[in-house]
Amino acid sequence: MNMRLIAxxxxxxxxxxxxxxxxxxxxxxxxxxxxxxxLRIDKPASPRCEVVTAVMTYRDxxxxxxxxxxxxxxxxxxxxx
Numbered sequence: 001m002n003m004r005l006i007a008x009x010x011x012x013x014x015x016x017x018x019x020x021x022x023x024x025x026x027x028x029x030x031x032x033x034x035x036x037x038x039l040r041i042d043k044p045a046s047p048r049c050e051v052v053t054a055v056m057t058y059r060d061x062x063x064x065x066x067x068x069x070x071x072x073x074x075x076x077x078x079x080x081x
Contacts, residue, residue, distance in 0.1 A: 024055055027070035034060040046074035 027033070035058045043054040052074045057067050 023070045024067040027068055032063075033058075033066070033068055034062045036063075039065075043072065043075065046076055048074065049077035050074050 025033075037059045038056060039059065040057040041054055042057075046051050046052055050073070051071050053069050055067055055069045055074045057065065060066055
């Protein structure tokens, strides 16, 4: 199966989810976020092994609260063989 056919809808969905919360910055490959302390990571529950959008809440070196979204695999993937 062509990976582009799978990746494109996932990226579009992730973009729509990020557009709803303007306080969440999307991670860009190669960026180096200033993370001093990770406070929380929210990952949506999914019964299937799939790509999901997680949101990390953290404090930077100036003690400002920030949120960063990124693509990752669901928890169901860790249970698969």
